[in-house]
Amino acid sequence: MVTLTDTTEAAREERAPSEPVLELRGVGKTFGNIRALSGIDLKVGAGEVTCILGDNGAGKSTLIKIIAGLHAPTSGEYRVDGEPVAFTSPRQALDRGIATVYQDLALVPLMPVWRNFFLGSEIRTGFGPFRMLDVAGMRRVAEEELGKMGIDLPDIDAPVGNLSGGQRQVVAIARAVYFGARVLILDEPTAALGVKQSGVVLKYVNAARDAGLGVIFITHNPHHAFMVGDHFVVVKLGRTELDAPRSELTLEELTHHMAGGAELDALEHELKRGEGEGR
Amino acid sequence: MSQTLTMRTPGPGQGGSEKRERVGRRSPLRRFLARPEVGSLIGAVVVFAVFFAVAEPFRQAASFSTVLYASSTIGIMAVAVALLMIGGEFDLSAGVAVVTSALATAMFSYQFSLNIWAGAALALALALGIGFLNGWILVRTNLPSFLVTLSTFLMLQGLNIAVTKLVTxxxxxxxxxxxxxxxxxxxxxxxxxxxxxxxxxxxVLWWLLFAALATWVLMRTRVGNWIYAVGGNAESARAVGVPVKRVKIGLFMTVGFFAWFSGMHLLTAANGVQQSGEGVGNELLYIMAAVVGGCLLTGGYGTVVGAVIGAFIYGMTRQGIVYAGWDNNWIMFFVGAMLLLAVVINMWVRNQTSKR
Incomplete structure (x- = not known):
């Protein structure tokens, strides 16, 4: 996982700052008299990973829901390709290429991988009442697309429930990419995973970025964020605590912002000890 | 099946020597054993062998035809009930709905002096309406199907007798x-x-035709994919754009259609007179056939072929006990024991084959 960041560093430098695909300007959201978010700025360009970090209750979920089209912001502006949008459903966001991979992944455990991959967007052949599933085609495409993400399942008929947590994440990511996602929102993809499985997912975050997608990576783990991120936004109590590109940050600083002053010492201590053992 | 990967652009930082994520390949035997209907198939063979050995009339072609007939009357409904169960619901009103359809056909035809087919068309509309109502109440209230269809079951049971008495x-x-x-x-x-x-x-022919058609729909059409999905995880299905409510209502209406079909059989086989108090208890036999055939009561798993085998086991047991000269009252005991055994075997097989 360490080599991962090294090898992509060069590629990262070459990329010119692109026009943002998705942009939030001063976005805020109130529920009654509770101010969940205020003054959030965010830019996501193609081929960039923007990490949104924050502790539980910081407003990350509300932010994702606004981007995904589940909530409308109560203030500020949401732009896609430079034009303001007001999504009223996730379907509209999806049609603009903004796909969200939620923590529960929207997979059906008892169904085979390829059926899950195409669920809701099945390929069909024939016409009229004889329209039927193009089973061979869907199996082939599902296998190819998973192959592109570097995941090789000899048994594409295996139920998704038989896959590991990381593999399931990758199936959900590959599905979003195949169905035309330009911006991929990953909601805590590593939260429920072990170290090895988290590594698998982080690799595919990188693969998605290199395929030219904008990625919004939501996490509360600064280590995971720093391994793949180009840009970091730390949200705290509904406000932007930090908004900085990778070049202006170190892992320590990121962790500092994440943790806040009081908890810093204890956490830094813990972190250093973890690094000492790990490398 | 050759599944060669033609396209693979490895992600960055992923050395060629790095081991890729793999899922163990299952052997063909394991694949076969992992099929939902395997347990019931073994059960069918055993039941067949037992009655073949102990009941002499069971060995004749004519009585085998009777076995198939007994299987088909339950089996036709079991096809629809299996689809519904795979879609995550079940219908306790299916048994009396059959009788409702038969009564409606007879009464519409007689009271309005219609051609039987016109009466049947009205009864079909009624049966589909009952199915729609079951499904609609379910998706509107989010109540479990047990409660919704138990209510319909009780109401239909009362209506069948009350309305028939009122009219005739x-x-x-x-x-x-x-x-x-x-x-x-x-x-x-x-x-x-x-x-x-x-x-x-x-x-018997209708039963096999419907089973083949339902299997095709389930395995090879988009709707079939959706049925598995809404039964397996309705929330996930909704998130990827599957019209969950329409699928569920459609499944209840499918049960309605089959109830109408079975009702037409009941009426025409009974020489045009339908008793209003019948049908109670059959809904559980339909569910029994589907579950014996490997359908999960919780949905998302199972096949129509399994339900066909389940109904066949029921038919063999029912007629086999008669042919063996045993007391009729043992039939339900054996059907119940069969159900318990099948469920346990299905669970065991599933656990064994899903181990890696």
Missing amino acids: GSVSTDNVSDMDGFASARAVFASSIPVGGVDVRIT
Whole structure:
């Protein structure tokens, strides 16, 4: 996982700052008299990973829901390709290429991988009442697309429930990419995973970025964020605590912002000890 | 099946030597054993062998035709109930809905002096309406299907008798066997066809046809994919754009259609007079057939073929006990024991094959 960041560093430098695909300007959201978010700025360009970090209750979920089209912001502006949008459903966001991979992944455990991959967007052949599933085609495409993400399942008929947590994440990511996602929102993809499985997912975050997608990576783990991120936004109590590109940050600083002053010492201590053992 | 990967652009930082994520390949035998209907298939073979050994009449082709007939009357409904169960719901009103359809056909035809087919069309609309109502209440209230269809079951049971008495003054319908269209309806729903010197009831052929059609829909169409998905995880299905509510309502209406079909058989086979108090308890036999056939009661898993085998086991047990000269009252005991055994075996097989 360490080599991962090294090898992509060069590629990262070459990329010119692109026009943002998705942009939030001063976005805020109130529920009654509770101010969940205020003054959030965010830019996501193609081929960039923007990490949104924050502790539980910081407003990350509300932010994702606004981007995904589940909530409308109560203030500020949401732009896609430079034009303001007001999504009223996730379907509209999806049609603009903004796909969200939620923590529960929207997979059906008892169904085979390829059926899950195409669920809701099945390929069909024939016409009229004889329209039927193009089973061979869907199996082939599902296998190819998973192959592109570097995941090789000899048994594409295996139920998704038989896959590991990381593999399931990758199936959900590959599905979003195949169905035309330009911006991929990953909601805590590593939260429920072990170290090895988290590594698998982080690799595919990188693969998605290199395929030219904008990625919004939501996490509360600064280590995971720093391994793949180009840009970091730390949200705290509904406000932007930090908004900085990778070049202006170190892992320590990121962790500092994440943790806040009081908890810093204890956490830094813990972190250093973890690094000492790990490398 | 050769599944060669033609396209693979490895992600960055992913050395060629790095081991890729793999899922263990299952052997063909394991794949076969992992099929939902395997347990019931083994059960069917055992039940067949037992009655073949102990009951002499069981070995004759004519009585085998009777076994198939007994299987088909439960089996036709089990096809629809299996689809519904795979879609995550079940329908306790299915048994009495069959009788409702038969009563409605007879009463519509007689009271309005209609051709039987016109009465049947009205009854079909009613049966589909009952199915729609079941599904609609379910998706609107999010109540479990047990409660929704238990209510419909009780209401229909009462209505069947009460309305029949109100309309005809007795507990059965007026005889419609001499009305226009009855002969042709009987030919479609309750005739016999000679196959190789043995008369086979037409319901057996309908049963196999419906089972084949339902299997095709389930395995090879988009709707089939959706049925598995809404039963397996309705929330996930909704998130990827599957119209969960429409699928569920459609499944209840499918049960309605099959209830109408079975009702037509009941009426035409009973020479045009339908008793209003029948059908109670059959809904559990449909569910039994589906579950014996490997359908998960919780949805998302199972096949129609399994339900067909489940109904066949029921038919063999029912007729086999008669042919063996045993007391009739043992039938339900054996059916119940069979169900328990099948469920345990299915669970065991599933656990064994899902181990890696």
